[in-house]
Amino acid sequence: MEIIDFRNDLGRINAPRAGPPLRAGCAFGAREGPWAPLIPARQFSGSGPCAISADGSGGGLPIVSPVSELLEIDELRQRFEVHGQGHVFDFWEQLDARERGALARQATRLAESLGELIEDQRTAVAALGTDTEPDSISPGEAIPLPEHGGNPVQAEAAREHGLRLLSAGRVGICVVAGGQGTRLGFKGPKGAFPIGPVSNRSLFALQAQKIRGLARRSGHTMPWYVMTSEATDASTRALFEAEDYFGLDPQSVRIFTQGMLPAWDLDARLILEAPHRIAESPNGHGGALTALDESGILDDMEARGVDRLFYYQVDNPLVRLGDPVYLGFHEECRAEMSCKVVRKADAQEKVGVVARVHGRPSVIEYTEFSENLRDKRDADGGLLYWAGNIAIHIFNLDFLRRIARDSARLLPVHASPKVIESVNSPLNLRASDGPNGYKLERFVFDALPWADRTCVLEVRATEEFSPIKNAEGKDSPESSRAQLVGCYRAWMEQAGIPVPPEIDAIEIDHSVIDSADEAIATGLANLVDAGGAILVSKGPTGRKS
Structure with a gap:
């Protein structure tokens, strides 16, 4: 049995103009309420909010309420059209139920502050290319x-x-x-x-x-x-x-x-x-x-x-x-x-x-x-x-x-x-x-x-x-690893811990040693005595030899 889980798309469906939120055991037909285009006529069942199965028998999965109460599609369209954004629904008739639910939830959330968002966009774009005086x-x-x-x-x-x-x-x-x-x-x-x-x-x-x-x-x-x-x-x-x-x-x-x-x-x-x-x-x-x-x-x-x-x-x-x-x-x-x-x-x-x-x-x-x-x-x-x-x-x-x-x-x-x-x-x-x-x-x-x-x-x-x-060059993993190794070498030098010339890479456990002062405080005479606190490699940085 295929389960259609609307938790991430519709949440609990609230339709103020069409009665209270859906309850377990209630029917919601294709011709009822503002969300009729989104959900085929099926019977909800179970002991609480639920997902529905493809055959309408009910899945018993909890539905999580969205942050905002979903608006009727006509009201949503009107809000966006008033602000010159009606094109958001240009593909509505081509969408399936799940896609309509996803768009409706997102549009409902944005509708709350659409005017402010438009003003922010205008102000930000107008500021492009204008240097501070x-x-x-x-x-x-x-x-x-x-x-x-x-x-x-x-x-x-x-x-x-x-x-x-x-x-x-x-x-x-x-x-x-x-x-x-x-x-x-x-x-x-x-x-x-x-x-x-x-x-x-x-x-x-x-x-x-x-x-x-x-x-x-x-x-x-x-x-x-x-x-x-x-x-x-x-x-x-x-x-x-x-x-x-x-x-x-x-x-x-x-x-x-x-x-x-x-x-x-x-x-x-x-x-x-x-x-x-x-x-x-x-x-x-x-x-x-x-x-x-x-x-x-x-x-x-x-x-x-x-x-x-x-x-x-x-x-x-x-x-x-x-x-x-x-x-x-x-x-x-x-x-x-x-x-x-x-x-x-x-x-x-x-x-x-x-x-x-x-x-x-x-x-x-x-x-x-x-x-x-x-x-x-x-x-x-x-x-x-x-x-x-x-x-x-x-x-x-x-x-x-x-x-x-x-x-x-x-x-x-x-x-x-x-x-x-x-x-x-x-x-x-x-x-x-x-x-x-x-x-x-x-x-x-x-x-x-x-x-x-x-x-x-x-x-x-x-x-x-x-x-x-960046993937390479300045500010890349390679340059960053090289700087890390440079810091670790400097700590070892200040602590008087010799680093053999064949060592290409060093790595220090920062929970044990996090500065030159802490390296000095350990009293270590060589890298071997550090155990797992200091790792070394004879291969290129980032690769164990």
Whole structure:
């Protein structure tokens, strides 16, 4: 017997104008109610909400109510037509019951804020190609590295302050992990990408090691908040379960999903990526700030006594999770939001720049930074706007709540031209050459100007920033593994642990050794004594010999 399960397409069917929601044992014929075109006349049976079988006998499977009450199809059409988006239903007559249900649910959800979505799209597209006014921009301020005038004594004091914060259990960790490994030729969530220079352990596994090390040193379990997207949520949850949460207490790991925003064609029309589906994409890393609130994570933080959130992106294996120096400076500056920055390698490097806009600390995305300002030099010939944002932040809990309450105003939507699968035109069922539409997203760093006080800390790119963005070349798995090995070699050298010349790759277990200081503290005389804490290989990085 074939079971047709409507849980993911229709949910519990609510039709206010046609009577109460369906109950077990009630009939819903093909000519009854607003959803008649979606469901053939069959008898629902069982002791509760159920799926129905192809022969109408009832399957007894629970139906999960959707977030929004489904609207009548005529009302849905009218809402979209009023806003010039009636084409969303152009293929309705060709759809089967399941496809109609899927489109109806998605359209009902979008209908709630369709006017606002259209206005966001117009504003974002209008802003494309308009650089921030030069007269409003001035260089930002940052706590510099010692080689650029920083004070090592202050850094050590900040470290002690940060360690006290960690020991008090006030710090949580949040990773943005909604991306897929498609550009790397990898099927699956980016956090599952194998990056260990010797073991090929995944990004998630490496970062879990760092969190276990933090817990060991601080005496407190660190909650790990993992943000996924619709595309990566199920596979990420399955991976964490299969890997036994990478050695962490499952109760300390909370996985939540970011929101989605619809895509638009060049004529400001919603794009249909299939006859029954409106194209949507994750709402950007800025979506983390609203998702943290909507998913209950902020309440979870408060319940745990956590009021500082360390934020980073999953594709940077060099990130120093819960860096006590960074946390300490954040506290000493009495900041609500902090940023780490590196000195840009050159004017054309594709990273946002931390500067002041109208006197407020801000991050200017590289696509919105004028070439004139990008190349501007200081008296010593260095870049005037050198502070490259590396997407590592600290947030105060009360600041996160304030941003989440007013996110529509405080976090503007940005548009980027993209090639998007589209069936909007019957004559062109797939995207033509070049961008055919816009994807929209929010940026997490747009929260920075709204903080009452901020802290910007300079760090070394060679030690803390090696994102995996491309399949080869710069910012690739190969370059990132090479930087990891370089860091490990430096730790061994500082600890006086000899590395034989035939060793091509080194990998250190971060739950045991997470810095040169910890390598020194082990008192190891050689690599052999380290056991499994230090792996070596005579083959190329990323492959065991």
